[in-house]
Amino acid sequence: MRLPVIGLSAFAIGLVAAHFIVLNALPDYIMSKARERMTGSGISVHAWQMSPRVTPETQTIVRPSPDLAYAICVIDVSGGPVTLSxxxxxxxxSLSIFDASTDNVYAGSLDARLPDAPGTRTIIVALEGQAVEAAEAVDVVYVKKPEALALIRRLAPSQGLYDAAAALVPVSTCGPA
Known part of the structure; x- marks a missing residue:
């Protein structure tokens, strides 16, 4: 009788440990590796980086859309809030912000056709507990850990539209508030 109880107890403990690893530790590890790969390939912290137009030769992520232009910014709020404009x-x-656990903590539209769409969307990303002074029209996003990523997606099915999207990267900001 004692042997099955020990076996079931060991199985339950293993199941709980696997559950913890999959739901808690694995997303942090994945985001950490993604950030290391990005910074290792020359992407600077707090600077928008346009990805090359998607073609079969440039696919570095699983199934990116060839009709979208992507720009990414690696964020570190350990020194204070970061402003995205x-x-x-x-x-x-669209503009999405992912925290250190790969959770999408912000998703906003960049579609100028929407009613009351601003010419520029401004977001402040801050660590929970950091003091933030923001205008009423500015969204504030709080993250639990200092590392985050921001991703812009713009519909650009032609080379001309891709070039127009790329021209917006230098006028976009991603840096300390």
Whole structure:
């Protein structure tokens, strides 16, 4: 009778440990490796980086859309809040922020066709507990750990639209508030 109880107890403990690893530790590890790969390939912290136009030769992520132009910014709020300022786009566009656990903590539209769409969307990313002074029209996003990523997606199915999206990267900001 004692042997099955020990076996079931060991199984339950193993199941709880696996559950903890999959739900808690694995996302942090994945994001850490993604950030290391990005910074290792020359992407600076607090600077928007446009990805090359998606073609079969440039696919570095699983199934990116060839109709979208992507820009990414690696964020570190350990030294204080970071401000993102991104122009809207005349077609579909979005801005997403992912925390250190790969959770999407912000998803906003950059579509200039929407009613009351601002010409530029401004977001402040801060660590929970950091003091933030922001205008009423500015969204504030709090993260639990200092590392985060911001991703812009803009509909750009042609080379001309891709070039127009790329021209917005230098006028976008991602840096200390």
């Amino acid at each position: 991104v122009p809207t786009w005349p077609e579909y566009g």
